[in-house]
Amino acid sequence: MERIPILRMRDLLLVTIQVDMHDRLAMTLQDDLTSAITKYSSRGVLIDISSLAIVDSFIGRMLANISAMAQVLDAKTVVVGMQPSVAITLVELGMSLQGVRTALNVDKGMELLRSILGEPPADDDTPDAGSQE
C-alpha cells in the first residue's frame, strides 16, 4: 500500500506530502506519524505541503487533527509551504486551522520550530502572531 514517508532528523520528524491526498492515505499518515512520535520521542513535526494542490475539508481537518495529536504527545507541529489556492479554499470552507503553526517554507518552518523548542516552557504560545512582541 502506498505510504507517505516520515523522515527523522534528530528529534524532529519531517513529512513531505508530494502526492494527492486521499482519505485512506491521510488516515495512514495519522497512524504512522503518531507511532513515529512515540517511537523516536520526537519533539517537533514539520509537514511540508508545498506540492499539495487540492484540499477538501477532510484533509483540512486531518492537518488540524495531526497537530492536536502531536500536541498531546508533546510535539510541536509546523505546517509549511501552503499554496495560495489551498489557503483560499480552506478559508472558504471555514477552516482557519486555529492552533496550527504555519511557515512559508521548510527553512522558515525549521527556524520557527527551533525557536519554539528553544524556549523551555512553550506550552500555550500563540501560533506565530505576536511571538516577537
Add this chain to the structure above:
Amino acid sequence: MDQGIANEARLIGEVIDRNKPRLIDEWVAELTAYIRPQRGLSDNDLREQCAEFLQLLREAMGRGDLRNPSGAGWESVEDFVANLSRTRSQQGFSPTETAVFVFGLKKPLFRMLMEHGNTSPNLNHQIVLTSEFLDKLGLMTTECYQKAREEVISRQQQEMLELSTPVVKLWHGILALPLIGTLDSERTQIVMEQLLQRIVETGSDVAIIDITGVPTVDTLVAQHLLKTVTAARLMGADCIISGIRPQIAQTIVHLGVALGDVTTKSSLADAFAIALARRNYVISKRNATAQPAPNGASQH
C-alpha cells in the same frame, strides 16, 4: 398561410428590387437627418452599408420567414446588424443613431409599397408584415448596442480591479497592500489572490493591509478582511491591518465584529515599525547611535 406569407415576401422583394437606387437615396436622406455630422460618417459609407444590408436582406428573404427575423435563414442579416451596432457603439454613436439605421428604412419602403400597392389587394398586410419585421430587427440593433456597451463596462471594471490592488514590497520580507475603494467579494478574491501570490514569490512573512482608502467598513468588509488575514496566516505569513480611522474603529466595535488576534494599528508607519521589529530590524537616528535605541517602535 405560409404560402401567403411567401407570396407577400416575393411582392415586397420585387418592390425593393425595382426601386433600389431611389430607396437607398431616400433611406440615406432619412439617416443623415438623425446621425449628427460630427460622427464622421460620410454619405458614401452610409450608402455602402445600406446597399449591403439590402443585398443581404434580399438574399435572406428567399430563405427565411419574414415573421421571424431571428430564425433560420436570417443569419447573415443578423450578423450584419449585430456588427453594425457593435461598431457604432464603439464609435460613440447614441442608441437613436444606431437604431435609426433599421427604422429609417421604414418610411421610404412603405412609400414605395404604397405606390406599388395600387395593384396589390394586400397592401395593408404587406405593410404590417414589413413593419413587424423591421421592428424586430430594430430591437436587435438596440440589444447588440447595449451588449457592446456592457462589454466595455465590464472590461473597464476588470481593469480597475487590477489597477487598484498593487502589492508593494516595503522591506525584505515585508509587503504592504494599500486598499483603495470599497471591498466587495469579487475584489476581495482578487486582492487575496494577489497578496498570497506575492507572499509566495517574495517569501515575505509580514504583510500590512492598509485600509486608509476604504471609505466604509461594514460586517461584510470586515469578514472579507479577516478571510484574507486567515489565508495569509495559513501560508505562514503574519498580517497587520493598519490605517483604521477613528470612525471605522467605532463602527467595528458597534457592529460587534471580532477582529480576534489580528494586530491592528492606526497608521501605516506604526504597522511598519511593528513589522520591522518582528523581523528584528531596528530604526535609529544616525546622530543618536550613542544612545541605545532598543526598539524602532519607540518613535511615534
